[in-house]
Amino acid sequence: MMNLARWKVIVVVLATVLGLLFSLPNVLPAHVRESLPGFMPKSTLHLGLDLQGGSYLLYSVDTAALRTERLTNMAEDVRTGLRDKNIAFTELAVINGQIGLRITDPTQVTAAANLLRGTIGAPLSGTTGGRDVTVSTSGDQRIVVAFVPAAFDAEASKAVEQNIEVIRRRVDTTGAKEINPVRQGKDRIVIEAAGENDPEKLKSLIGQTAKLTFQMVDDQASPEDIAAGRIPPGDEVIPSSDGLAPQYLVKRRAPITGEMLTNAQPGFDQQGGTGALVQFRMNSLGSTRFAEITRSNIGKRFAIVLDKKVIEAPTIQGVIPSGSGQITGHFTPESANELSVLLRAGALPAPMKVEEQRTVGAELGADAVKAGATSAIVGLVATMIFMLLIYGGLFGGISLIALAVNAVMIIGVMSFTQATLTLPGIAGLILTLAVAVDANVLIYERMRDELRAGRSVIAAMEAGFARAWGTIFDANMTHIFSALIMFNLGSGPVKGFAWTLAIGVFTTVFSAVLVTQVLLAWWFKTARPKTLPIA
């Protein structure tokens, strides 16, 4: 082993040069880095959110709300379907994730169930004749409509994907950089935004459902009836933010929805006012419907509803055939701009809520970098001095070179793989390097043991490497196991810690064993020592 095999020298030199090359960008100023020739690596360490500041948001898609919403729409189909066939019913409601109703005439139950079976829900893809809902009858003239579980799961999964798509569109239009929504598990979406992004702005941009509907205001019912809860069938009460009325009674059916918009832009009131507004344009279907509605409802009001809140309820003055119009709520230029972005990107198919939020200000991140760097330097210098004191200039020095190669390789690998370096990751790095000298210690102590057992210098050195190897391997495997398990714990900073530990194990075994060996062999060849300075 003490023979200076050529391949070992080549591997060590190659690894060191590559390590240096890939860690180099970290110490170069940005403009020098940019002007490097194309073949040179340019990527620096990828700092975690806790080091560069930023926000981590974990959303869960509310599939229960999605189910209720789909069923509520379906209940309207049930209502119109049965009414068209003159089948009387009562107690139509969405409860416990299904639609329930009661047919008034017992003889019509079977007919009603059959009618619903053929018309409610959508055909299942890939099967013959099946639909995504089941219609079942039970005693007491009741009919229950529920989703086929697998069909709903598929739909929920699709909704999560569409949510991600919508978020991406919203984020892209604002020009926010490096924000990439990622799906996690069944119904979760993770968003990481680095740097100076305002988490509150981000949350209102991402989290808002932004479901826009135009619904006719029902002026027939008296305010007393509404107050007493006597709401006409097919109507609903929606709270208002227009400052004119606390709530509006509107028709449930929404002839125009946000999907029919082709464009939305912020603008200003041209008629002398100073208010900001949102101008929109509809597609041909929307335009046709809007023209129809405005033609047949002159003098009546329609409500512009955003996320179950009326933002405006204008009175129809005349026919609007062009399919374009404007929303004048109580906008500031910023909120008008935000709503335009949301409307252009489209509504989220399923509502979401924040499950976890971690925000670190850029200033705190910079402090963390400073703290991490200081403790890293102090810790490493202390370790190095200690090793020099214990093992002297030659053996101590060799372990320091191995340590330096190790550090360079870890930083190089982390820069190359763009693994995230977090503050706990820096701790892992320091600890890895401090414990990396353990391999050197094991080798040196073994050599001393062998010398004492009466072996020659060369034999002791041979045995030192050969016998310490098994111990070093086993001892480092234990770190790999704990790192692997930590990696599965989730949470960014802890993952970063695990990642540094794991990379460190490989570079440690390499540098402590191979680098030390080549250096010692080289020393042995040139100095031809009669004894070891550590004996």
Place this chain on the structure above:
Amino acid sequence: MKFWPFIKVLPVRTHFRFVRLARVFSSLSVLAIIGSLFLTLYPFKAPCGGLACGIDFQGGTVMDISTAPQAADPAKIHAALQGLNLNETVQTAGAPGAAILRFEAPKGADISATVTRVEGALTKAFGTVKFASTDVVGPTVSGELLSKGLLGLGLAILAMLLYIWFRFELQFGLGAVAALFHDVFLTFGLIAIMGRFGKIEFDLRSVAAILTIIGYSMNDTVVVFDRFRENLRKYKSMPLGEVIDMSINEMLTRTIITSMTAVLALLALAFFGGPTLYGLSVIMLFGIGIGTYSSIYIAAPVIMLWGVKRGGVDEPAEPLKPQTVR
């Protein structure tokens, strides 16, 4: 340079009789484990028992704010948040104007929207407020993180048992795992005590620290075991206790040096790493200490208790192979 390098003046071979004291120390360890378990669990408060539960596992919100140049007057903060129904606690610490705000969003309220409201209320009351960091963990996620964390600890111990079993013998694995349980329980005890003084919270970082300790303690145990196995083969007629003593003594220099380098690095982290790394490094410092102790006083005696299969006569010392130097 008489004292340099130090290694030359360190005793060449120590002859401590560790095994003789094993009974005393293992009894002490058992007492310490019982004490730690009690502190960890009592007063049985869900979900973390006697540990100071961080928001990772408990859920809730922690906001690090600064109202500088104004003083972060807790009364003013409470007044600003009145009506939000948060039951918030305010802790002023460190720099002037800095405060740590903890609260739980009212049941059913959107946790993130609550943060938005709190930020609004504080900004209104103080003019400009800097929000250095905000951590919000919802009840679903905190439950998941806790079970993931505990599962991780269990898996780590199991993985170590299997690995040692695979590389050595079952008795070795059991000895190693006994040492691991010892280390993990005592570390929990430390977290519980430090938690009572408001120094360390039990959160994901603590779990990561414990996992690192598991790795480190195993590393130490493996090194001792390796020598132990070697000596068992070499000295087949020597009493087991003596082989254990000899192996530990032979590795003692290494054990001390490696622990020292780790301690140096961790001290640097604890002093210069800031509040985030403080808990992590203190837990690991403690763990390095007991990890070293347990390899000597827990892992090896357990093997002695169980005994190992041995037999035959002493192996002759390995013949010296002729060496060639190129």
